Amino acid sequence: MWTIGLTHYLILAAMLFCIGVAVIVTKRNAIGILFGVELILNAGNLNLVAFSRYRGADIAGQVVAMFGIVLAAAEAAIAVAIVVNLYNATATIDVDSATTLRG
């Protein structure tokens, strides 16, 4: 209980991942779905860093987590651009009402 090991971090990351999935499935707002994606990416990065620490300070996990952060930043920028485009085309960002690809 008081000795924090790898399993603690893995279970915390699993909780964050499941909360992110729940956010993605329950939100109708496109930006709200983006919040869930960010939570999931953070859970993955946390897993990578925890493995990096508890498998003998192997630096690979940290480097891959850094690439994960870069990918998350790129994904957020593209996602916000698409959402703004969707809003300009349909005046809403409700994902249930966005049923056509051509606005």
Place this chain on the structure above:
Amino acid sequence: MRHALRWIVMAGVWSALAGTAWGAEAPVPPAESSSTILEAIAFYAMAAVALLSGLAILVSRNLVRNVVCLLAALGAVAGLYFLLAANLLGAIQLIVYAGGTLVLITFGVMLTSRPGSDRQLVRGWERIAGGVVCVTLFIGLCMVLLCTEWATVAASAEPTTVAAVGRALLTDYLVPFELASVLLLVMLIGAAYLVRRDGESGAEDDADRC
């Protein structure tokens, strides 16, 4: 109700910041009893902040409040990185995520929100089904995690240095590093292209270019 939520969010943000500062000052205690307990307390505090902020994102319908909760969650995860002796990664998490990405998302919220018109959550039974799926997923993940024998090595006491990460980036991971820079360039051009504004003739222009 509103005031209670506001206080919870403020407490989350402040505890994340305090936990981050504490984790930066006292990273990676060696295997002694008192520092082990301190590490455990820091871990549980930051885990609680991250999980509570995530749950607040899940239940709150106000997008601006969601942004603040996400800030608290990202700060708590950065504190966990500090606790895991990944100092550079914690700093990058705070700078890139909490500083850059979150501001970007805030702009997205400001540009697209119309107060009181959109429904934020799906219908009731869909919410319940999503919750059941997520709880099942979590139980499955926990069973896998707890049943696996992880071959852990005793954690080393000293944090990873920036020099080691930089050397790894420019030797073993050079190709992904360059690919990431190309990806960022493509993302920049793509985002600027997506949100360009050239009036009504956008569709025809697209057809011509294709």
